[in-house]
Amino acid sequence: MSCSDDPTGPDDALDTLDDAVAAAAFRRLVRLLQHRSDAANIDLMGLAGFCRNCLGDWIAEAGDLDKEAGRAIVHGMPTAEWKARHQIPATSKQLARMEESMAKNPRGH
Numbered sequence: 001m002s003c004s005d006d007p008t009g010p011d012d013a014l015d016t017l018d019d020a021v022a023a024a025a026f027r028r029l030v031r032l033l034q035h036r037s038d039a040a041n042i043d044l045m046g047l048a049g050f051c052r053n054c055l056g057d058w059i060a061e062a063g064d065l066d067k068e069a070g071r072a073i074v075h076g077m078p079t080a081e082w083k084a085r086h087q088i089p090a091t092s093k094q095l096a097r098m099e100e101s102m103a104k105n106p107r108g109h
Contacts, residue, residue, distance in 0.1 A: 029055075030055065030073075030074050033052055033055070033074065034074075034075070034076040037082075037085070037086040040086075040087070040088070040090075040094075041053060041087070042090040042094045042095070042098055043094065045098040045101060045102065046094055046097035046098045046100075046101050047097075047101065048101065049101045049102050049104060049105045050105075052071070052074045052075060052082075053071055053074075053079075055070075055074045056070035056071030056072070056073060056074040056075070056079075057070055057071070058070070059073055059074065
């Protein structure tokens with residue numbers, strides 16, 4: 001499964017949002033995720049069907065960057081360093097919740 005699809009509709013109000021406003025809100029979200037390293041990616045995936053890595057992948061796709069470059073922007077450091085500092089092994093319960101959550105994403109997102 002992936003978080004890379006962009007299921008926009010023809011009348012999506014987000015597309016009318018000023019780019020500077022959208023960028024400011026996005027930066028605020030990313031900075032909050034950088035600060036809240038206690039919010040594990042696996043738990044974000046289990047709850048919302050996306051995580052820091054997804055955001056980094058979306059940056060990479062939008063900016064024609066490689067995935068590591070996009071993810072490092074979101075993590076605020078290289079991904080390997082972020083994982084070493086903050087990531088702990090996922091439990092089977094967390095993995096099952098993630099799979100269930102991902103199944104709710106549009107188009108197999």
